[in-house]
Amino acid sequence: MRYSQSLIPTLKENPAEAEIASHRLLLRAGYIRKLTAGIYSYLPLGLAAIRKVEQIVREEMNRAGAQELLMPMVQPADLWRETGRYEKYGPELLRFQDRHERESCLGPTHEEVITDLARREIRSYRDLPKNLYQIQTKFRDEIRPRFGLMRGREFLMKDGYSFDVDDTRAGETYQLMFDAYKRIFTRCGLDFRPVEADSGSIGGSFSHEFMVLADTGEDTLVICSNCDYAANSEKAAVVPPVTDNSPLLEMEKVETPGKRKVPAVCEFMAIEPSELVKTMVYKADGEPVAILVRGDREVQGVKLKNLLGVADVEMADDKEVYDATGVPTGYLGPVGIPIKLLVDQEVAAMRNFVVGANEKNYHMKNVNMGRDFEAAAVADLRQISPDDPCPSCGSALGLKEGIEVGHVFKLGTGYSEAMNAVFQDQDGKDKPMVMGCYGIGISRIVAAAIEQNHDENGMIFPMPLAPLQVILLNLGLNDEQITETAESLYNDLQDKGIEVLLDDRDERPGFKFKDADLLGIPLRITVGKRLSKDGIVELRHRSNGATEELAPEQIVSRISELIEEAMSNKTIS
Numbered sequence: 015m016r017y018s019q020s021l022i023p024t025l026k027e028n029p030a031e032a033e034i035a036s037h038r039l040l041l042r043a044g045y046i047r048k049l050t051a052g053i054y055s056y057l058p059l060g061l062a063a064i065r066k067v068e069q070i071v072r073e074e075m076n077r078a079g080a081q082e083l084l085m086p087m088v089q090p091a092d093l094w095r096e097t098g099r100y101e102k103y104g105p106e107l108l109r110f111q112d113r114h115e116r117e118s119c120l121g122p123t124h125e126e127v128i129t130d131l132a133r134r135e136i137r138s139y140r141d142l143p144k145n146l147y148q149i150q151t152k153f154r155d156e157i158r159p160r161f162g163l164m165r166g167r168e169f170l171m172k173d174g175y176s177f178d179v180d181d182t183r184a185g186e187t188y189q190l191m192f193d194a195y196k197r198i199f200t201r202c203g204l205d206f207r208p209v210e211a212d213s214g215s216i217g218g219s220f221s222h223e224f225m226v227l228a229d230t231g232e233d234t235l236v237i238c239s240n241c242d243y244a245a246n247s248e249k250a251a252v253v254p255p256v257t258d259n260s261p262l263l264e265m266e267k268v269e270t271p272g273k274r275k276v277p278a279v280c281e282f283m284a285i286e287p288s289e290l291v292k293t294m295v296y297k298a299d300g301e302p303v304a305i306l307v308r309g310d311r312e313v314q315g316v317k318l319k320n321l322l323g324v325a326d327v328e329m330a331d332d333k334e335v336y337d338a339t340g341v342p343t344g345y346l347g348p349v350g351i352p353i354k355l356l357v358d359q360e361v362a363a364m365r366n367f368v369v370g371a372n373e374k375n376y377h378m379k380n381v382n383m384g385r386d387f388e389a390a391a392v393a394d395l396r397q398i399s400p401d402d403p404c405p406s407c408g409s410a411l412g413l414k415e416g417i418e419v420g421h422v423f424k425l426g427t428g429y430s431e432a433m434n435a436v437f438q439d440q441d442g443k444d445k446p447m448v449m450g451c452y453g454i455g456i457s458r459i460v461a462a463a464i465e466q467n468h469d470e471n472g473m474i475f476p477m478p479l480a481p482l483q484v485i486l487l488n489l490g491l492n493d494e495q496i497t498e499t500a501e502s503l504y505n506d507l508q509d510k511g512i513e514v515l516l517d518d519r520d521e522r523p524g525f526k527f528k529d530a531d532l533l534g535i536p537l538r539i540t541v542g543k544r545l546s547k548d549g550i551v552e553l554r555h556r557s558n559g560a561t562e563e564l565a566p567e568q569i570v571s572r573i574s575e576l577i578e579e580a581m582s583n584k585t586i587s
């Protein structure tokens with residue numbers, strides 16, 4: 015590829031809208047361009063990096079026995095109604111009507127379409143198992159698309175679906191995919207961790223996310239310092255506390271004038287936040303519900319959502335709290351509260367705590383569950399903290415940020431039962447197929463790789479994902495010897511199947527060096543003045559800045575060697 019003929023529109027300045035490195039660098043290096051909110055064009059280098067990811071994913075999926083197909087992006091609403099998701103999915107599902115007023119949606123995921131295919135084409139246990147995947151553009155109407163390719167509305171995804179005769183076989187397929195995912199992310203050259211995860215709107219009983227560790231990750235991971243336990247903090251189970259068996263003291267109303275927030279109440283009453291209980295109000299699919307958590311804890315929305323089995327939970331604002339309870343903000347408490355009350359397990363184990371008195375300027379002390387109020391349910395409803403012990407071994411936990419790049423789910427028979435996707439088993443009976451589903455964010459992997467590999471000058475692609483392996487700088491367009499050498503190296507490298515970008519633009523050396531660093535191509539060859547003086551061309555490694563001086567005739571074999579090494583080594587960049 016000749017730079018002079020390529021569309022690689024690099025920018026000198028950092029684009030103002032870009033908050034994180036991958037977004038900023040993908041725009042600056044001319045890999046992507048924004049069309050509209052959360053929707054991007056992949057320019058030639060961006061697409062080349064994406065194709066590298068796709069290739070690795072295809073190879074490993076095929077090797078694990080999966081087959082590629084391609085399903086439509088436009089899906090009929092009626093299919094989604096069969097599983098109830100047309101209503102339940104929320105506004106991220108883009109719904110529209112065609113000219114015949116048939117309701118449709120743009121596929122954010124394809125469980126319904128693949129299950130429809132399976133129920134039509136799979137008849138007998140002899141037709142199973144089947145493991146099918148596609149690589150396709152998805153659309154999710156995110157309320158706040160941001161971070162470039164990290165959280166777009168339109169994005170490229172690999173989604174796969176498996177069908178098995180029973181749970182045991184489905185478990186084996188799940189493990190097969192889990193192992194394939196480990197190979198995929200290892201081959202991509204990423205530092206990642208599989209973690210236990212919440213199943214979200216896909217549903218199902220069990221799932222793991224594959225997280226790329228990076229400071230800009232949107233997810234918080236809980237990782238044990240001692241054992242293998244790792245989980246998304248949305249899912250991480252808190253170890254139940256030991257019940258306090260102190261004698262119950264008499265409940266007492268205390269005047270707390272103007273003290274509405276936890277720190278103010280604690281200071282005024284000379285207590286610790288751990289002795290106070292907050293009454294938080296959420297809207298669960300619009301219905302108000304109160305949750306009690308200790309003063310120094312936070313409600314975990316995903317746990318709440320799962321407990322209630324609702325599609326959406328959102329914290330209520332002051333007016334909504336007042337409308338639902340008649341109590342002004344800051345003084346709400348569980349004693350006599352008129353809405354449904356859920357209690358975090360930690361609060362259920364506490365004795366003689368402080369709560370709001372459901373009256374302006376008053377709190378209650380020595381309040382106890384069971385004697386003073388009843389809970390509709392007691393459950394693990396709070397966000398895990400770094401002080402909590404590992405739920406698996408009891409050791410200390412650490413928190414890390416992560417970017418979700420893959421997700422594997424055990425779906426069970428939820429979809430196949432809802433859509434009557436059955437097969438005839440050996441005993442002649444119809445049984446629902448047992449499903450799994452497996453996603454990989456193809457475009458997001460490119461962004462995650464950049465988050466993990468960049469410096470102040472630009473991107474540093476791991477060799478397996480680099481859009482090109484070599485950038486070759488001609489620093490003497492008017493010098494016959496330099497140009498001849500650069501051109502012949504360009505041809506020789508291409509003859510060897512090496513992917514090379516020849517910078518043949520009429521620009522200053524400094525300008526070319528800057529662009530080369532920005533683009534993040536792993537190896538740079540400079541053909542310049544040193545050639546006529548010393549017969550030398552320079553080879554530079556983007557990852558660590560190391561340089562080698564070589565005769566032109568040594569270049570092709572040295573580059574071949576480096577590429578081979580980088581592609582066989584799991585982590586080298």
Ligand SMILES: [Zn+2]
Binds near residue numbers: 238243404406407408
């Ligand atoms: Zn542990």
